[in-house]
Amino acid sequence: MRPEEVLERLKTQRIETPSWGYGNSGTRFKTFPAPGAARNVWEKIEDAAEVHRLTGIAPSIALHIPWDRTEDWERLKRFAEERGLRIGAINPNLFQEEEYKLGSLAHPDRKVRDKAVAHVLECIEIMRATGSRDLSLWLADGTNYAGQDHLRARKHRLREALERVYAALPAHGRLLLEYKFFEPGFYFTDLSDWGTAYAHCLGLGERAQVLVDLGHHAQATNIEAIVAFLLDEGRLGGFHFNARRYADDDLIVGTTNPFELFCIYTELVQAEEDPDPEVRRTAQEVAYMIDQSHNIEPKLEAMLYSVLNCQEAYAKALLVDYVALHQAQAQGAVLEAHRILMEGFRADVRPLLREFREGLGLPVDPIQAHRNSGYLQRVSAERGTASAGGGFPS
Numbered sequence: 001m002r003p004e005e006v007l008e009r010l011k012t013q014r015i016e017t018p019s020w021g022y023g024n025s026g027t028r029f030k031t032f033p034a035p036g037a038a039r040n041v042w043e044k045i046e047d048a049a050e051v052h053r054l055t056g057i058a059p060s061i062a063l064h065i066p067w068d069r070t071e072d073w074e075r076l077k078r079f080a081e082e083r084g085l086r087i088g089a090i091n092p093n094l095f096q097e098e099e100y101k102l103g104s105l106a107h108p109d110r111k112v113r114d115k116a117v118a119h120v121l122e123c124i125e126i127m128r129a130t131g132s133r134d135l136s137l138w139l140a141d142g143t144n145y146a147g148q149d150h151l152r153a154r155k156h157r158l159r160e161a162l163e164r165v166y167a168a169l170p171a172h173g174r175l176l177l178e179y180k181f182f183e184p185g186f187y188f189t190d191l192s193d194w195g196t197a198y199a200h201c202l203g204l205g206e207r208a209q210v211l212v213d214l215g216h217h218a219q220a221t222n223i224e225a226i227v228a229f230l231l232d233e234g235r236l237g238g239f240h241f242n243a244r245r246y247a248d249d250d251l252i253v254g255t256t257n258p259f260e261l262f263c264i265y266t267e268l269v270q271a272e273e274d275p276d277p278e279v280r281r282t283a284q285e286v287a288y289m290i291d292q293s294h295n296i297e298p299k300l301e302a303m304l305y306s307v308l309n310c311q312e313a314y315a316k317a318l319l320v321d322y323v324a325l326h327q328a329q330a331q332g333a334v335l336e337a338h339r340i341l342m343e344g345f346r347a348d349v350r351p352l353l354r355e356f357r358e359g360l361g362l363p364v365d366p367i368q369a370h371r372n373s374g375y376l377q378r379v380s381a382e383r384g385t386a387s388a389g390g391g392f393p394s
């Protein structure tokens, strides 16, 4: 693609940031309080708006309920809109209450399943009130020992609960089903991989789609191949971008795995240009979300870094000559095809991205602009180092 076209396409890119990345929360170990971290959902929205102001491509924020609960959703929606943001995915929390010891939607006891479903239905009401399109569901359901529970019975319970949730979605709402290969269950996980999530989605209906979190796979899993398959089947609903080296590390996107991120984006770019309109539509509706939490790094800067790394990966993927690539593939020219792909990865897109930002009146170096802006000093003075009143407990 020519640089002028790349600049146009970059204008269409959107990355959603997670409310839980802005507060002092996020680890099983010590939570090191960051000065100025957001203390409540209003401050998280302010921080997300700052990330959007500096990058121009992060206009929505995902919420986690009850961490981000408020009495007045209309007001919250307006508050976000006044700051140029909209409310993105709503994430129910089915993993922090006493009753969920043996699971939530797959729990052996119907009363517990009913409680879990009721919470998700409440989240669907929040979707309606905030104008959110996506319900983003991750379950901690699983078991620790062989024989602990009946695996197929768990599958039936989970499907039945998901059917109740699916039936309650708003007309254009989507259920994004997130999988994770282990943790907190160490023997068995009810939604452990993309195949399981995909099978449930097929059973539910078209608006049930798979969510791919980059931290939720076994080592060496080829995530771009999963992305390609789901795109082609019309079932890739969204991403939780982050980086990891060992397990679900939730680090800044593209830090340990920039090549993987690039390869994922090449699949998306090819799908955006696919001759099949269904594949193009699926690609256009993918929810690009970040799911990371910070423990030692400054939170806003970490989020900016992630958004910018997604932008860089997309720009590199756009630069690949796919016509030449597909020709080389058809000829079986193994290393020529690989070389053509690598041209994109090796390209230095920094001048192009500077041009992109200049064209939109954005700071050419958003991280430096943030450091110079005084925002962190101001919020540190106002907010101190309080906990976010939510998030993962330490």
Ligand code: LRH
Pocket (backbone or CB within 6 Å): 091, 138, 178, 180, 213, 240, 248, 291
């Ligand atoms: C747990 C997890 C998952 C969810 C998030 C809220 O693994 O990181 O990725 O999306 O918590």
Ligand code: MN
Pocket (backbone or CB within 6 Å): 138, 178, 213, 240, 291
């Ligand atoms: Mn996730």
Ligand code: MN
Pocket (backbone or CB within 6 Å): 213, 215, 216, 248
């Ligand atoms: Mn995770």
